[in-house]
Amino acid sequence: MKINKEYREICDNILNEEHFMSLKNDIHHGTNRYDHSRRVAHLSYLLTKLFKGNVKNATRAGLLHDFFNGNAKDSEELSYLNHPLVSVENAKKYFDISIEEENIIKSHMYHYALVKKVTHVKDENKENIFKPTSKEGRIVCLADLLVSAYEGIVFEGRYAAALYFVFLINLIRY
């Protein structure tokens, strides 16, 4: 199928790179970060096709958005605030990424800021949250939120309806 061929051509060099493959060892939402990244990339690919965006940028940035080692619970700060910047550094180190891809990776945690805003939780670290500046940036941010909620339900057994609810409110207000 044509779509699968295109998707594989965009992803294969990243998926088979040894540093990226090390993400298989990191626990992430009850699964591993390699599989999480693949899910986000695939959903980003499909959504970008649907909304006629730059498929290559969204898919590659979707794959590389969480390109850091360590388990999320090891460090809350690395997990929620610093990891987009760490991922950008790693992506630059091992792959030739464009400025657009860098911006998508950097802003993928914007959904976290929206959840904080809606729930009125004070955020002391706003300086590390970047707003998406492109259609592809908003798509990867959305894909990460949806995949994370899905993984929370399937792999961690968490009830994520509240997360979806918060997301829908913010989608309307965005």
Ligand SMILES: [Fe+2]
């Ligand atoms: Fe992330």
Ligand SMILES: [Fe+2]
């Ligand atoms: Fe993620």
